[in-house]
Amino acid sequence: MRSFTLKCLSRGRLFSLALITTLGIVAPAVQADTKLAMGTGAKTGYYFSVGNLLCKSFVKAMSGNKCRARTTDGALENLAKLRRGKYDIVVVRSDWALNARDGSGFFENKKPDAALRSLFSTHSVPLTVIARTGSGITSLKDLNGKRVRLGGSASRLARKLPYAESWDISGFRTISFGEMDDQRKALCKGEIDPVASVVGYPSSLIQKTAQTCAIQLVELSGRDIDRLVSGSDALSEVTIPANTYKGVTSPTKTFGYKAILLSSANVPDDDVYAFVKSTFENLPQLTAGHPALKGLQPADMIRDGLPAPLHPGAARYYRERGWIN
Structure with a gap:
């Protein structure tokens, strides 16, 4: 289990998060031409459904920007295309991420992916x-x-x-x-x-x-x-x-x-920051939008099942919220 300094989320912070969303206050837009491509999974599976929901949340919060959840054959395709820069974000299971990080398992014939970066985890x-x-x-x-x-x-x-x-x-x-x-x-x-x-x-x-x-x-x-x-x-x-x-x-x-969202160190910090911000500031709607996301809590999402280091854009948002040091 990956460890880093995590501050407790007070009820006040969680209330503020819910209040921001309820009032319709969204994150300020980054560059208006930001386009994110996300690798997910089969169209009938959880990973595509969750990824599509997150992309729609980002587009709604970040007016003028785009995010497209693409159907794929799964983790091997997602991680290979993330490494080649074809995808900006992917949804994979945490054990696949660990194997890609270390060059083990299904990736034993490849070099460890040193550019792999974690955003957050979703459902178990x-x-x-x-x-x-x-x-x-x-x-x-x-x-x-x-x-x-x-x-x-x-x-x-x-x-x-x-x-x-x-x-x-x-x-x-x-x-x-x-x-x-x-x-x-x-x-x-x-x-x-x-x-x-x-x-x-x-x-x-x-x-x-x-x-x-x-x-x-x-x-x-x-x-x-x-x-x-x-x-x-x-x-x-x-x-x-x-x-x-x-x-x-x-x-x-x-x-x-865990099902987790990964990016690459080569993806701009501002793009990842905006995506992560839109996710957490619309979390109540997201958890209501899919049964697998029910009950998600920020403290768990930024801690559990994340084999790769946090992306700097994600870490910046978590520090702003006081969730990590």
């Missing part, structure tokens, strides 16, 4: 383990010996816990991979025990599963996970709110990644 993309109600699976220790079905990202994240006393991937009776819809059907038929996926919430597929059979979410917490999260620049603790899914009436602790 946690490791979510669902089990049938009555299965007796309520925590990590209950998974050993079970027929666990893992999606690709869940498998990679699970393998980061080889030292965990309560999580031993070699102890799973079967480990198979497949599409989420296949997992849903197998779970409800009793062909597998829990299903583990790395997915934002609310997930339409988990909602569909909860409509098909009674489910419960498995809590993932404890000292092993605390140690994993504290030692990673990409991971954060996550609490999935109660009633996110049918029949799950209590909040569920877990951990996972």
Whole structure:
């Protein structure tokens, strides 16, 4: 987890932020010909929806400037085009950003991206383990010996816990991979025990599963996970709110990644400053505009899941607000 000096946001500051937005006071425009290109994801996915919402907020706040959220094939395309200067801002998951920063994982054949810069994080993309109600699976220790079905990202994240006393991937009776819809059907038929996926919430597929059979979410917490999260620049603790899914009436602790906005050191400070300012000064409308953004708080957005250094334009705005030193 990346650390830097963060000042507490008082209720007064948050009230002022809401008041500014309510009164319709927007940030002063930067150069009238500023054009931002943002790489997001598939048109039907969260990343495009969130990116498009942020672009519209920027255009509305910064009269005369432009921002276009572009559909893409995902993180590999986004980060490659950001490095080449084709995009000014991209939306990616925090683990992809970490790999690009270090030249690891899918980027092991490329040099580390020293120009990568963080703006802020948005919604959580946690490791979510669902089990049938009555299965007796309520925590990590209950998974050993079970027929666990893992999606690709869940498998990679699970393998980061080889030292965990309560999580031993070699102890799973079967480990198979497949599409989420296949997992849903197998779970409800009793062909597998829990299903583990790395997915934002609310997930339409988990909602569909909860409509098909009674489910419960498995809590993932404890000292092993605390140690994993504290030692990673990409991971954060996550609490999935109660009633996110049918029949799950209590909040569920877990951990996972963040969807984050990145830019490059080569993008002008003033452009990034204006984009970040428009985001935070219209945050109440933005959080109401998409279910994945519900409950976002500035303190979390500028702290969690940011592997790369803050862009100077973003840092300038955060210092003006008194959020960082």
